[in-house]
């Protein structure tokens with residue numbers, strides 16, 4: 001897939017991995033709609049990226065993925081500014097097992113909303129021209145972390161959802177590939193100061209054990225993996241990006 005001129009919507013695009021995605025996509029000639037709940041960070045980023053890649057290449061849409069009408073408006077704005085939509089990256093997420101209903105609403109329901117909107121705006125059966133959806137899992141999508149059971153549940157569910165929508169049954173109707181990208185530890189604000197986000201202090205030992213062998217990778221590494229996945233991945237496939245290694249496709253047949 002040649003990314004030049006492709007229109008990409010990225011949720012949680014103002015910081016961390018999403019921010020690295022936006023820059024890497026712009027480097028490859030794509031046009032990017034940065035969608036984020038954090039307006040200040042999003043607008044600042046778009047100013048910087050516009051100066052580097054051109055004003056007509058990047059926009060900001062204020063978007064809380066728990067708010068369906070606002071999310072829908074971000075899709076509408078993206079299509080009306082850029083004229084089309086080719087790729088949706090459902091990346092926004094939080095880890096806070098103390099506020100687990102919000103966590104489920106952002107991490108899982110947010111991805112469901114984003115995928116359903118993507119199918120509506122890009123699906124061939126809905127008058128669109130097809131496209132690609134990338135859903136963000138985690139290494140904990142594949143191997144549970146005992147310390148963060150609710151976050152783990154959201155990330156497991158994303159893989160099941162992606163494999164179901166990624167099946168040829170849906171793709172033959174919609175022309176939309178659905179793929180999961182599962183990063184492991186990555187150097188962003190997300191993995192710092194975690195204690196207060198665990199369900200209770202009793203989970204701290206388990207967190208130490210779960211993450212004892214983690215070597216966080218750079219967000220830029222995950223962004224380069226995204227490009228590889230966009231270019232090569234089949235619909236329904238699930239990719240792990242871990243330890244600064246090239247993306248590895250997970251084989252579910254052998255499990």
Ligand SMILES: NC(=O)C1=CN([C@@H]2O[C@H](COP(=O)(O)OP(=O)(O)OC[C@H]3O[C@@H](n4cnc5c(N)ncnc54)[C@H](O)[C@@H]3O)[C@@H](O)[C@H]2O)C=CC1
Nearest residue numbers: 012015016017037064065092093138183184185186188190
């Ligand atoms: N950093 C890590 O070690 C790992 C991260 N991930 C996943 O990668 C994704 C991105 O994580 P990071 O970049 O590390 O996080 P981050 O905290 O650095 O950035 C997340 C972005 O999402 C935005 N956001 C939060 N709630 C939102 C909402 N309701 N609506 C729209 N935007 C919202 C934030 O404002 C922020 O800009 C998440 O889904 C996370 O679960 C997965 C595995 C490892």
Ligand SMILES: CCCCCC(=O)/C=C/C=C\C=C\C=C\[C@@H](O)[C@@H](O)CCCC(=O)O
Nearest residue numbers: 095138184185187188190191194211214216
């Ligand atoms: C709060 C994180 C929730 C889980 C995020 C996820 O999906 C997977 C994470 C996998 C490993 C995390 C390792 C974290 C290690 C840190 O506690 C620490 O070792 C490094 C923190 C500082 C840094 O940015 O290097």
